Amino acid sequence: MPTRPDTAPTPAPSRPLDVLGVPGEINLDHAASAPCARAAADAVAELLPWYASVHRGAGALSRRCTLAYEQARQTVGDFFGARIGDHVVFTRNTTDALNLLGRSLPAGTTVVTFAAEHHANLLPWPRGSVRLPVPTDPAAAVRDLAAALTELRRGSNPALPVLVAVTGASNVTGERWPVAELARVAHRHSARIVLDAAQLAPHAPVDLGTLDVDYLAVSGHKLYAPFGAGVLIGRSDWLDDAPPYLAGGGATSHVGSATHDVTWSTGPARHEGGTPNLLGAVALAAVCGALADADRAALAAHEQALLTRLRTGIAALPHVVELRTFGPDAPRVGIVSFVVAGRDSSEVAARLAAEHHIGVRDGLFCAHPLARRLLAEAADRTGRRDLPPTALRASLGLGSTAAQVDRLLAALAELG
Structure with a gap:
């Protein structure tokens, strides 16, 4: 039966650092442009x-x-x-x-x-x-x-x-x-x-x-x-x-x-x-x-937990290779670039968007000298010669969740 108006649940109040978004769309492209915070x-x-x-x-x-x-x-x-x-x-x-x-x-x-x-x-x-x-x-x-x-x-x-x-x-x-x-x-x-x-x-x-x-x-x-x-x-x-x-x-x-x-x-x-x-x-x-x-330490801890979840999941996919400049344990913020072996990065990004409603970045990220170098190093490090010439990037931020990370990892696993 319909909920009576006087017993309807009260919506949770918005908070200054809540971000605006479209229901059903997963935004993992914060590094390009972050969503709008409620405070703004x-x-x-x-x-x-x-x-x-x-x-x-x-x-x-x-x-x-x-x-x-x-x-x-x-x-x-x-x-x-x-x-x-x-x-x-x-x-x-x-x-x-x-x-x-x-x-x-x-x-x-x-x-x-x-x-x-x-x-x-x-x-x-x-x-x-x-x-x-x-x-x-x-x-x-x-x-x-x-x-x-x-x-x-x-x-x-x-x-x-x-x-x-x-x-x-x-x-x-x-x-x-x-x-x-x-x-x-x-x-x-x-x-x-x-x-x-x-x-x-x-x-x-x-x-x-x-x-x-x-x-x-x-x-x-x-x-x-x-x-x-x-x-x-x-x-x-x-x-x-x-x-x-x-x-x-x-x-x-x-x-x-x-x-x-x-x-x-x-x-x-x-x-x-x-x-x-x-x-x-x-x-x-x-x-x-x-x-x-805000509690910046708590925000950072949440992001680092998501980042670890994402990087660990990528490492478990044999057809996905993470790009890095320093060692695997170097401190970092919630940004991960990677390639899917044998797959064009723009085609992967398009499929993620169309089939899974996940937004990521593809290309060389306005850092062409670095991205090209890292792609070459990834090929040398893994011995793979089927890596594409551009990469994909997933970036986390306010509003990112473990469920969103898992959705991306599951979608990448389907490409194997």
Whole structure:
């Protein structure tokens, strides 16, 4: 019989870190774009009736929006441990943030990266930058960087600036990089360091002071705030000395009648020309606030249990090979890339979606040098010559469950 209205069960209240989704669809592609957290959606919905200009108007709507935007800047900066003197500049995403920093480098700067980086941390840097080979383990990364910086400082002009650019966690394998150790090496050689935290921040606390990095770049769409905002946080001097990233309204304090009679702003406004992405900033701040209030250790423990379940299940499938840069026990976040022997990766991804309602990624994951190397190494390690030229990636996050992992493993087993 129908349930009487007065006895119907009360729906469970939503929580800030609940994620939005479509019933029946399994999203294991968080590393590309994470689903929207309830905190972000609620913050945007609350502000939308008030939406108006930022930094431009005297009306109540504009003043409220300006306050919300600057409060978001403070919240995001606090969440990532911005220090006195650091700028918090809102951008579109990590790629945009790193390109902004690339445009702000002093003349003659050499950038040192590893070939294991995402394209966002390979392509923005000037010609003459140094790309180190993929290290065999975290300790090798530290040694290789120390050797490279020692050699650079012996060059013809050892006083020129040097920037080290490194990921916090690989978007291909999920393996964590020794950021604090790399920062110590960089600073010992009077170099600065920027951290691409796009994949690390959704899974673990990231603090500029604790890691002792000079700059940090993050994408909101990977941090459960898919409203088009990212952030660059870091030391102010290079940013204040650089030409504006976007020349236009808001980036100036004075524009005269003559063509070159312009006084550019200092601070974040210098690089935030045009109408800012208010809703993106507010959404990102809302998720940062929710994560700050959450039990991050419990979230990490849950994810690691799922990750172990997934990797153990993959290892038990003789036709599936996991990709890795470091050893099998290296620390990592909830990202696993793999290949199915004898199967085209795009065809596997399509079947998983069509037949099992499971969304994963296929391709080279915007990290072509690393992915191609790992595919070749996987063939050498296993002795198999039937591995495809691209890979599959399953990535976990808020809302992932053991049942979803098991569904993926069962689907992969059917392909054997």
